[in-house]
Amino acid sequence: MRVLLQRVTSSQVTVEGNVVGSIGQGLNLLVGIAPTDTDAELAWMVKKCLNLRLFPAGEEGRFDRSVLEIGGELLVVSQFTLYGDATKGRRPSFAKAAPPTQAEQLYDQFVLLLRQSGLKVETGKFGAMMDVAIANDGPVTLWLSRENTHV
Numbered sequence: 001m002r003v004l005l006q007r008v009t010s011s012q013v014t015v016e017g018n019v020v021g022s023i024g025q026g027l028n029l030l031v032g033i034a035p036t037d038t039d040a041e042l043a044w045m046v047k048k049c050l051n052l053r054l055f056p057a058g059e060e061g062r063f064d065r066s067v068l069e070i071g072g073e074l075l076v077v078s079q080f081t082l083y084g085d086a087t088k089g090r091r092p093s094f095a096k097a098a099p100p101t102q103a104e105q106l107y108d109q110f111v112l113l114l115r116q117s118g119l120k121v122e123t124g125k126f127g128a129m130m131d132v133a134i135a136n137d138g139p140v141t142l143w144l145s146r147e148n149t150h151v
Helices: 041-051 100-115
Strands: 004-013 018-023 026-033 063-065 073-076 122-123 131-145
Touching: 004 041, 004 073, 018 073, 018 122, 026 131, 041 100, 041 131, 073 100, 100 122
Parallel strands: 026 073, 073 122
Antiparallel strands: 004 018, 004 026, 004 131
């Protein structure tokens, strides 16, 4: 599982001209699912995203507070292209991404686990062409990866 996490002042997803998800201060999570991902990868990633200290608590600007601690919001967007491999040729291969049916099921489970935090969690539309507007705060962007090594 791969997540490109961005601290944002706001973020929104539009599909066919309609806003389907919108948040204020919090985290934008672009999510890629691998065919080997299990509940263990989902649980690890949820815990990591919710508890990373990425928000400043004082004037020093140190990362002292998590999205949970500030009562922030989450926008979760599926993005199979996080598993794109462009090492050969000019067209990326997405062979390492989970097939759509499996990916959607795991993505939905990931969102459900995040919602159990009590925070506002918005989403894009799985499999749709989406316009994602991200007001990256900082900018703060982290690449998170958790691969199942027991396959």
